[in-house]
Every structure is written in C-alpha cells, then in structure tokens.
Amino acid sequence: MAIEDSLDKRLPVKGIYEWIVKSFPYYRAAPGGWRNSVRHNLSLNKSFRRIHREKGQSVGKGSLWYVCPEYRPALLEVLRKSHYCHKTNNNLYNKPLLLEGGDLGAAMECDTVEISDSLSQTLLLSSLSPPTPTLPSEHPTLSSDPPCPLPPDHEELVTMEAVELQEEIAEEVEKDPLADSGYIEFHYYQYHQYQYLVLPGETELDLETVEILQLDAEAQEAAGSLLDLAGGGH
C-alpha cells in the first residue's frame, strides 16, 4: 500500500516506515520490531523488488522498493477482494471497534463506515468481528438489521444522549472474551438517519481517542485511493 501510494510507485524502506506510521497511528508508539518485519517481508516476498537509486536521488541510503509488475495485478486483486468482502457484509454497521486500553491504537486491518455524527466525520472500524450481541426488535432506537441508507438531502445536527441498555438486554449479551484483555469494545448501530454508538457503561472516551480515530480516517482515505487503483467498485 505504501509503495502504491507513492508518486513514483517506489519507496525506500524509510519511506515505507513513514507511510505506515502516518497511516496507522498504532505504529507510532509500537515497539520497533515491526520495522524488522517490513524488511523481512520485502526481502522474502517475491512480489517486491528493489532498484538502486539514481545519482540524483542520492539523499538517503538503501534501494528503492517497488511492486514487481508480474505480481502487481494479483496483489491489487487481493486488496480489492478483501475490501469488497467487508463492504458486502450486512453486519458492517455492527462491526466492533477494538481499542487497546493503553495506547488506544487501531488494528491493522480495518474497514470503514461513514458515521453521520454532527461533524460528518469518517471513523475507521476494525474488521475484527467478535460475537455481536442480539438486540430486541422492540427497542426503539437500536436495530441489528442491515443499515438503512441515509437520505442524501437530510442533514441536521443531533444532540447525542447516552442511552442505557435495559437489564434484560445486558443479560442476553454474552460476556466478551476480550473484556479482561485490556480492549474496549464498541458497537455502531444505525436506525433511520441516525447512528448510535454503544459503549460499555464504564467506558471513558476522551478527546485523544477521538483524535486517533480521525487520524485513522486519513489512513482509510489513503487505502481508498489504492482500492480505486485496484479496480474500484466498492
């Protein structure tokens, strides 16, 4: 993704690092081992080739890495397919967002959902999918049905209020196996033109978390351009 997102479709290792850090905030504070993994994969994976820099590009050391033309279509196809898979999932709006309690980092493989909150921002949701709680249909504001499309010309600012789940609902929800692992589980639901964020009662969502989600939206944008390049249709 980093290489394909570059102007010349070629990047030095350092440029790949920078793209990853920029696109996936988790790696800003992550231990450095992932850089080793990047280099390892570049060397081992036959999809990647390297060329020596031209004399005019002598700033920095090392080679420039590019995707081998022979394998490039297959790589892009995999990228496109994986995204298409997620997009066609009717439970997309029930995808949970997993955040590490400490660093509040985002998962690597992510999918996107448009959140029509008052700022019309895009948040990035993880493609990880732990068991989804079943919600009773009589609840007026929550639905597990496939999402309703937003009316294109209907926008208004909405004051979000916390809604507590009823006792019997909470009992039906299985205990999240990640509950004790330091992760926080979110769920989004959509009903009519509104979307609802359901949090565990003790969850504290601070400004820093919101900012990280906004950064992830930028990563989603970058990934989207690559998917367009891979054939679009998503």
Added chain:
DNA sequence: ACAGCATTAAACAAGG
C-alpha cells in the same frame, strides 16, 4: 495431524 503461510525475533554483513 499436516502443510503452507504469515509474523516475529534474532544474527549477521555491508555501507553511509
């Protein structure tokens, strides 16, 4: 159980 693959860690060499 097994093979294949991805991930991670580590050692090492080469070069700036």
Added chain:
DNA sequence: CCCTTGTTTAATGCTG
C-alpha cells in the same frame, strides 16, 4: 563506531 539497510534462519501461531 553507530545506525540503517538487507538477507537469512528459526520459532511460533493460524488456517485450510
């Protein structure tokens, strides 16, 4: 000498 880059090997875990 230090750091970065690149290669290689080994261990581990996941998945079909």
